[in-house]
Amino acid sequence: MKRGVAVVVTALMLGAVAGGFATAAGAADAPRGRMVANANACMGCHAVDRKLVGPSFQQIAAKYKGDAQAPVNLARKVKEGGSGVWGMIPMPAHQSMSDADIRAVVDWVLAGAPSK
Structure with a gap:
């Protein structure tokens, strides 16, 4: 050379x-939830502060604010996928994500998807 x-x-x-x-x-x-979301392609359909294919993480936080069942229900939705709540475009299932990773993302989203 x-x-x-x-x-x-x-x-x-x-x-x-x-x-x-x-x-x-x-x-x-x-935050760990944001890192997990980045690593699992969540950001391909969701943004923190604006709608993409799916709702923004901040919209999700606002919709479920004060709902004690939200963490469990959203974790199930991430794992199993689904449609109808935010429109007709389905969210695919994320069955290969661990429950701990799903919980980290859900907790981060419900906290308003903070940057720190």
Whole structure:
């Protein structure tokens, strides 16, 4: 490898490593529920503050505010999927998600999907 190319490759590698540290540090500040939602493609259909395919997480929090059964019912909805509450587009089942991960997402959503 020529010296100039080696310098560029080394710089790119160092940038990737430093970027990874920055990402990991930022992830440590994010709520676990948000990290689980990101890792399980929830953000493909939902956004924190605006409707996408499904309702925003903040809309969900507002709808279920004060509902003591919401955590259990929403966890079941995430696990089994469903439709009709927010329109005709169905939410797919997420049966491969662990109950702990589902609960983390549901708790985060019901808290209003805070950034920290």
